[in-house]
Amino acid sequence: MIAKVIFDMIKAKNIMTRDVITISKDSTIMEAVKLMVSKSVSGLVVVERNKPIAIVSENDIIKGIVSKKTNVQDVMDNEFMIVSPLTTFSEINKSLKEKKIKRFPVVENDKLIGLITETDIIEATRDFTRFHQIVQEAILAIFGFATAFFLFYFSPVGASVFG
Amino acid sequence: MARVNKVMLTDVPTLKKEAKIGEAAKLLAQNQVGCAVITEDNKPIGIVTELDFVRNLASKGKSLKENVSKIMTSPVTLMTPAMKLDEALKIIDTKKFRRYPVVENETLVGLVTKKDVVNAISDNLRLHRNIQNVVLILFVLFEFFVFVIYRYIYQYLPFGF
CATH class of the missing domain: 1.20.5 (Single alpha-helices involved in coiled-coils or other helix-helix interfaces)
Incomplete structure (x- = not known):
């Protein structure tokens, strides 16, 4: 229950990467590769008039090289899900696990403002597991102290101390 | 605490060290794991990931005919099936890799990823x-x-x- 509340507090805008590297669908695979290597990212968003239309990942590039394609257009794939900045973390995590979608472009007012990758989700899972653990421990401590005080207050010794 | 053998992948794509880069590319294109482990007598000696491939082959223009050992990451950090998950996470945090072959008695038995451990x-x-x-x-x-x-x-x- 606490997990649900905490996981719903996390929105897409909190975990996304803001510098999205984009490419047009008419570029060649080599351009895509150079862009990937120079920006050290593992995937590019293919945009048309500032709208994401596909994703190119390292895997797509390798498939392209193996089958001797030259254009980004021939290798890009449509396995992505557009999310809004306010989409909750649990929803994104669910799509990652069930539909095997690995990249989530974040779009606000028809503009691409960020990208959520698997790495972002892993890091977020770690951070929030840690945070959740702290919340849980705090609740346990409060309960513990309250119970101890309660016990003492109503015990005969406590009664003689507090009157 | 669970151990590495509970979360590891047992079906690991492997290549002999004599393989060519082209074979590695085919293997990487087929599987979803995103890497291939290079073995010598069933013992992992290196790993080729999609990142290694894209970085080396494309930017430095190595041809598909060359030996795979030219682009592999070696030596590779190994884990054992009996390792606890928090020990594994500690290694992952210090080494900063995402994929680790799992060996038992010097034989490759699986592959563990950062995602699965977390x-x-x-x-x-x-x-x-x-x-x-x-x-x-x-x-x-x-x-x-x-x-x-x-x-x-x-x-x-x-x-x-």
């Missing part, structure tokens, strides 16, 4: 918290019960409060 730890902790919550509720109920009982029996107690 998810397993997160699930484990969730179970742990649920148990904590149940114990807490039982404890509070028990205390309440003791208070109620105490009101009725304290007059018969032999010690004089």
Whole structure:
């Protein structure tokens, strides 16, 4: 229950990467590769008039090289899900696990403002597991102290101390 | 705490060290794991990931005919099936890799990824918290019960409060 509340507090805008590297669908695979290597990212968003239309990942590039394609257009794939900045973390995590979608472009007012990758989700899972653990421990401590005080207050010794 | 053998992948794509880069590319294109382990007599000596491939082959223009050992990451950090998940996470945090071959008696038995380790730890902790919550509720109920009982029996107690 606490997990649900905490996981719903996390929105897409909190975990996304803001510098999205984009490419047009008419570029060649080599351009895509150079862009990937120079920006050290593992995937590019293919945009048309500032709208994401596909994703190119390292895997797509390798498939392209193996089958001797030259254009980004021939290798890009449509396995992505557009999310809004306010989409909750649990929803994104669910799509990652069930539909095997690995990249989530974040779009606000028809503009691409960020990208959520698997790495972002892993890091977020770690951070929030840690945070959740702290919340849980705090609740346990409060309960513990309250119970101890309660016990003492109503015990005969406590009664003689507090009157 | 669970161990590495619970979360590892047992179906690992492997290549002999004599293989060519082109074969590695085909293997990487086919599987979803995103890497291939290079073995010598069933012992992992290196790893080729999609990143190595894209970085080396494309930017430095190595041809598909060359030996795969030119682009592999070697030596590779290994894990054992009996390793605890938090030890594994410690290694992952210091080495900063995402994929680690698992070996037992110098033989490759699996592959463990950062994602699987983090998810397993997160699930484990969730179970742990649920148990904590149940114990807490039982404890509070028990205390309440003791208070109620105490009101009725304290007059018969032999010690004089």
